Amino acid sequence: MTLLDVKNLTVSFAQDGRQIEAVKGVSFSVNRGETVALVGESGSGKSVTALSTLKLLADNATVGGQILWQGRDIATLPERELRRMRGDDISFIFQEPMTSLNPLHTIERQITESLELHQGLRGAKARARVIDLLTKVGIRDPESRLSAWPHQLSGGQRQRVMIAMALANGPELLIADEPTTALDVTIQAQILELLADLKKSEGLSLLFITHDLNIVRRIADRVCVMQGGVIVEQGTAEEVFGNPQHPYTQKLLAAEARGIPDPVPESAPVVLSAEHLKVWFPITKGFFKRVTGHVKAVNDASLSIRAGETLGVVGESGSGKTTLALALMRLIGSEGPVVFMGQKISGLAGSALRDLRRDLQIVFQDPFGSLSPRMTAGQIIAEGLGVHGVEPGRNREEMVAEIMREVGLDPAMMTRYPHEFSGGQRQRIAIARAMILRPKLVVLDEPTSALDMTVQVQIVELLRDLQRKYGLAYLFISHDLRVIRAMSHQVMVMRAGDVVEAGTTGQIFTSPATDYTRALMKAAFGDLQLAAEEGAPV
Structure with missing residues (x-):
């Protein structure tokens, strides 16, 4: 029995006296007990289509076509009936x-x-x-x-x-809009398993919206692939994954960070090292702030990164990955020696620490949150030049244009503001801001997790190209094991502040030594053999 039947749906939004089309003639259905996935990149119209089903769009939206719930046209329902349907059905x-x-x-x-x-x-x-x-x-x-x-x-x-x-x-139908995107790989697997169990026990139908085809492969019965507001291909999951017909579907299926980084020369110098690094935050109580315990955010971490090498750091939220990176950059206090370019930096402060920042840069997870909305792209990228007095004799605009071209951005866009760029373009601006200073080491904190799969691949390729060209050392933090495998020479696995395992990428992915690492691999790949595919470097 068909629960939801969408016929020739069109959605446009009034903006500056124009109608901007977001969805164009979309048709699909969801049957009882079925999981249908709407798949596509950001801006493809997935979420707008889903919100249309219960008339949850903004007032400037114009909706055409039919949305039938068990044969009844939702557009004709009175507001009281619609409110009851939201939540009940x-x-x-x-x-x-x-x-x-x-x-x-x-x-x-x-x-x-x-x-x-x-x-x-x-x-x-x-x-x-x-x-x-x-x-x-x-x-x-x-x-x-x-x-x-x-x-x-x-x-x-x-x-x-x-x-x-x-x-x-x-309810009879659950609409899940990217419900696992921001979650760790193990939590993501748990939520998907939970939804599958609830579907059976509660007799639910699911409309699942995502850009991640690995999730779709696990959960969907039928798949609708959207591009530019149009469904370009739909069919059973077996048909779409086994024999994709549309070039866009083929492109999405091929969009996975693959390959391995270039080998590191034996003579490559050590850029950053740390021994027995510890970050404990005191727990205080009472008027006199008596210390009653500690939050052990990082407990005894040792590492070494050479020029041209990437150390991948993986683990669930709260494992200490970002705290470790902030301690290495001297952005928070820590115990244990940290040596950068042969200099012990653990005790540095003031101007000496500021000078260090030129060679030690960071790219954050959310580029929209880390870019000032009041500055243009050109101003954001050039800001570090003024702070550090880099090459004062050169024309600053020329330097910005040069680095923008290098990261794949048109220099003509340097007068635009962050909100005028896509997510992938904003991340390129954040990378350009770090790279213009020609650093020795870059900390990359989940730089691809908020991006579409195809954009993710582009950013991974860009980072590998920059590393190859300038011999950069990377500390790459991620919960996406596919990206870690494609980027890293060495991998460190963290859990609750402890380093539970460390070794070459090949060792970690083909022969994980701990149950925790094996659980991460299984959650990401479904099978340890899949984790070892494509010849991870040993």
Whole structure:
């Protein structure tokens, strides 16, 4: 039986006196008990299509075509009926739970709100239902979590709460909009397994929106591939993955970071090293701030990175990856010697530390958050030149144009602001800002996790080209093991502040020594043999 039937859907938005088309003649259906995946890159129209199904678009949207729910045209339903349908029949799970959950309400209050609105449940009955829902989505000791605030939960726990809210009123269709994009590989696998289990136990249908074809391969029955607001190909998962017909689908399937980095010469000097590095944050109590314990963010980490070499650091959120990087860059305090270019930098401060920054740069995960919205691309890239007084005799605009060309950006765009660029272009600006100073080592903190697969491949290729050209050393932090495999010569695996395993990429991917590393590999690849494919460097 067909639950949702979308026929010739068109969506446009009024902007500056014009109509901007976002969706153009899209048709697909979702049957009872089926998982349908809408796949495509950012801007393809996936989320707009999903939001259209329950009339959740902004007021400047114009929607055409038909959206039928069990044969009834949603466009003709009165607002009261539509409100009942949202939650009772169709529920949404959004990409970023931290922006979807109210920071001022406890978990219990937020789930109870839906139960009160749709079922009239209050008091003890509502609490019992909330506990049942939290148990169902895998929250341990749910009674202790009822009074928790969203910021007190991990990313995976917040996403589970979002799923509990979506299930609260027994919907028939769940629409999941990129629900695993920001999660660690193991948490991602858990959420996908949870959704599959709920689909069976609750008799749910799923409309799953994602740009990650590896996820689609695991979860979908049918696939609709979108590009530029149009479905360019659709069919069963077996058909689309086994014999893709459209060039765009073929391009998406081929978009995976592959290959290996260039070998590092035996004579390459050590750029950065650390021995028994430790970062402990004190836990204080009382008026006199008495230290009662420590948060052991990094506990006894030793490493060495040579010129032209990449050290990949992997682990789940909270494992200490970013804290380690910040300590190595002297952005937070730490214990243990850190040596950069033969100089011990652990005790540096003031102007000596500022001079160090020229050779030690960082590229952050979210380029939109790390780029000033009030500065143009040219100003952002050139900022470090003024701070460090690099080559004062040269024309600064020429230097910016040169590095923009090098990272694949048109210098004519240097007068644009960050919001006028795509996600991939913003990340290139962030890379250009670091590279214009010609550093010796660059810390890359999840630089590809927020990007589409095809853009991810482009950024990996760009970083490899720059490393090859300038002999750069990279500290590459990521939870994406495919990217780590393509970028890294050495890999360090972290868990709860401890280095549980370290070695060459070939050793880690083909013969992981710990259960934790094996669990990461299985979550990412499904099989350890797949982790060892494509000849990882030994």
